[in-house]
Structures are given as structure tokens and as C-alpha cells.
Amino acid sequence: MQDPNTNTGTAPSPRRLAVLISGEGTNLQALIDAQNTPSLPNTQIVLVLSNRKNARGLIRASTSHPHPIPTAYIGLQPFLRSNPGKTREDYDVEVARIVLRAKPDAVVCAGWMHIVSEGFLDVLKGTRVLDGEEVLEREVPVINIHPALFGQFDGTHAVERGFEAFQKGEVDELGVMVHRVVKEVDRGEPLIQRRVEVVKGEAIEAYEERLHKVEWEIIVEATRMVLDELQLPL
Numbered sequence: 001m002q003d004p005n006t007n008t009g010t011a012p013s014p015r016r017l018a019v020l021i022s023g024e025g026t027n028l029q030a031l032i033d034a035q036n037t038p039s040l041p042n043t044q045i046v047l048v049l050s051n052r053k054n055a056r057g058l059i060r061a062s063t064s065h066p067h068p069i070p071t072a073y074i075g076l077q078p079f080l081r082s083n084p085g086k087t088r089e090d091y092d093v094e095v096a097r098i099v100l101r102a103k104p105d106a107v108v109c110a111g112w113m114h115i116v117s118e119g120f121l122d123v124l125k126g127t128r129v130l131d132g133e134e135v136l137e138r139e140v141p142v143i144n145i146h147p148a149l150f151g152q153f154d155g156t157h158a159v160e161r162g163f164e165a166f167q168k169g170e171v172d173e174l175g176v177m178v179h180r181v182v183k184e185v186d187r188g189e190p191l192i193q194r195r196v197e198v199v200k201g202e203a204i205e206a207y208e209e210r211l212h213k214v215e216w217e218i219i220v221e222a223t224r225m226v227l228d229e230l231q232l233p234l
Contacts, residue, residue, distance in 0.1 A: 014044035015227045018104035020095075020112035021050050025057020027110035027145055030216035031223060032064050039220050043227065045069050047102035049095065051076060051114050072098050076114065089119045096123035097130055100140075106226050109144035109181060110219060113156075116142075118183045141226050142181040143191060145219050147211055149175040150190045159211065163204045174198045174207075176214050178222035191222040 017035075021028050028048060034040040048061035049072045061069035079091045095116075099107060100123065107124065109116075122128035126136035148158040152171065165171045175195040180188035196211045 012042060014042050015106075015230075016044055016046045016102070016104045017223065017227075018047040018049065018099045018102050018107045019045055019061075020099075020107065020109045021048060021055055021057035022052050022113035023055050023057065023111050025055065025060045025111070026212060027215055027219050028057045029060055030220055031108065031110065032060065032069070034220040034223075040224050040227075043223075046104060047072060047099065049074070049098060051095075051112070057111070070102070074098065089117045092117040092120035093123060093130065096120045097133065099124070100130070100133055100136075104140060105230055106223065107140060107142040108219065108223055109142065112144070115185055116181065121181065121183060138230075141229075143178055143222055143226055144181045144188070145176065145178050145215055145222075147176050147215065149173070149193055149195070150177055150179065151187075154185050154187065159208060160204070163198065163207055166198050167200065174211075176211060176218065178218050191225055192218045194218055 014036075017031065019028050019031060031040070031045060035043045035045055045061070046069070048057060048069050050058050051074060053073050053075060058071045058073065061071045074091070074095060076088065076091050079094065080086060083090065096119070119128065121142065123130060124140045124142055126139055129135055146158060148154070148162050152174075153162045153165075162171065162174045166174055173195050175193060177190045177193040179190045182188040194214050196207070196214050198207050
């Protein structure tokens with residue numbers, strides 16, 4: 001990882017982000033638009049990695065301005081087919097290897113539709129050193145955006161499950177959070193939680209539109225929080 005003390009120039013090195021995606025990449029776009037603005041100062045996305053080859057987020061990254069962002073693709077099933085005897089955890093470790101080679105200061109899961117294993121997290125924490133890779137100087141924090149409030153609708157299809165529960169009167173409020181990633185799915189410490197207005201009888205698309213706008217705000221805010229915690233120079 002970068003040592004801020006090694007920079008001898010007048011301008012500090014950018015704070016480096018790796019972003020993991022699986023689909024459209026609208027949360028990624030929010031980060032792309034925010035980098036090097038007052039919302040996310042002195043920050044550079046150095047890798048966008050997808051587990052789906054046709055993810056539009058890869059195109060967003062490769063065509064971003066003023067400079068294209070490096071991208072990578074690694075799918076679970078192709079990896080397993082190409083590596084007989086390997087496991088899902090081996091795949092996660094390979095994802096971690098690709099991420100580490102980009103030398104990020106933090107990792108943002110921005111619509112990453114794959115539950116990471118403890119092996120992935122151990123590599124990013126520095127408690128597991130991969131053959132041929134450098135020893136980390138410090139832990140690389142990993143955060144994730146999840147379209148539900150903490151403890152409400154963990155796991156997949158949270159938007160649909162939450163919306164249905166609200167319409168049935170089973171919950172009184174819905175929202176979105178950005179949390180630290182731990183081995184328990186969607187159970188890491190929330191960095192930011194925000195409630196999102198939901199209306200009885202409305203179409204789910206109307207709710208989703210409001211939800212996404214909040215997501216685009218808080219993913220930037222939480223990313224800055226994590227980077228600021230590292231006390232890297234601005």
C-alpha cells in the first residue's frame with residue numbers, strides 16, 4: 001500500500017479506490033463523478049472489477065473522462081471450470097489478489113452481487129499473505145452499499161422484500177445503508193443509514209427511483225468517511 005510519507009512532491013498522491021460491481025454501475029458512476037471534487041477530494045478510482053462480463057459498469061469505467069479507469073473481469077463459474085478442484089473461496093482469494101495488485105487504500109462494493117468469503121477479507125486485512133504478493137502495511141477497509149436499514153432485510157432482493165413488507169404493513173420504514181463488510185452478510189457496522197420515503201399503494205419503480213438517488217449520495221459520503229479515517233494526505 002502507498003506510504004504517504006514517501007511522496008516528496010508538493011501535491012500528495014491520490015487516495016486510491018477499487019470498486020467491485022456486477023451490473024449497471026450507477027453507484028459506480030456516482031463515485032466516478034465525485035472523484036477529485038469537494039465531495040471526494042484527491043481520490044482516484046484505480047480499478048473497477050466485475051464478476052459479470054457484460055456489466056455496463058465496465059463500460060462506464062473504460063469510457064470515463066478525463067481518463068479511462070482500468071477494469072477487470074473474473075466470473076465464478078468460468079473460474080471454477082478453468083481451475084478443476086478449486087472452490088468458491090479460491091475464487092474469492094483470486095479476486096482479492098487482483099484487487100491488491102491495484103494497491104487500493106479502500107475497496108467499495110457498489111452493487112457487487114457476490115457474498116465475499118472470510119478468505120477475501122483476511123487477505124484485505126493483511127492476516128493472510130498470498131504467495132508472490134507484498135505484505136500489506138495496513139488493513140484495506142472494505143465497505144458495501146445495501147438497500148435496507150441495518151438488520152432489516154439482509155441478503156438478496158432486499159428492495160423487493162422491503163417494499164412488499166411495507167405495503168403489507170409489516171414494517172413502518174425503509175431505507176439504505178453503507179456498512180463495513182464482515183463475514184456475516186450485511187451485518188457490518190453501518191457507516192451511514194438513511195431512510196427513504198415509501199408510499200402506500202405506489203409502484204415499486206417510484207420507490208426505487210427515490211432509493212437510488214439516496215444511494216448515489218451516501219456511497220460517496222461513506223467512501224470519504226473511510227478514506228478520511230486512514231488520514232491520508234489531501
